[in-house]
Amino acid sequence: MTMTTINIRIDDQTKKSMNEVCDELGISMSAAFNVFARTVARERRIPFELNADPFYSRDNIAYLRRAADRMDHGSGHTHDLIED
Secondary structure, X not given: OOOOOOXXXXXXXXXXXXXXXXXXXXXXXXXXXXXXXXXXXXXXXXXXXXXOOXXXXXHHHHXXXXXXXXXXXXXXXXXXXXXX
């Protein structure tokens, strides 16, 4: 089997945390990424659940824009917890 090298970008804190977990598991980060890649290839899916934050959905962003527009034009209302 021939091997290839890939490069990925990851922030320093995530790399540090992942490296600590890999050390605890007794595997290298390279081995962990290989497990991930082989699982994706075998199962043809990401091996964990991915969710989009509903706050950033198109419908909610449109709602927030309409609410902000109403506030800008004086027809909205403030929340009880927001002080003027």
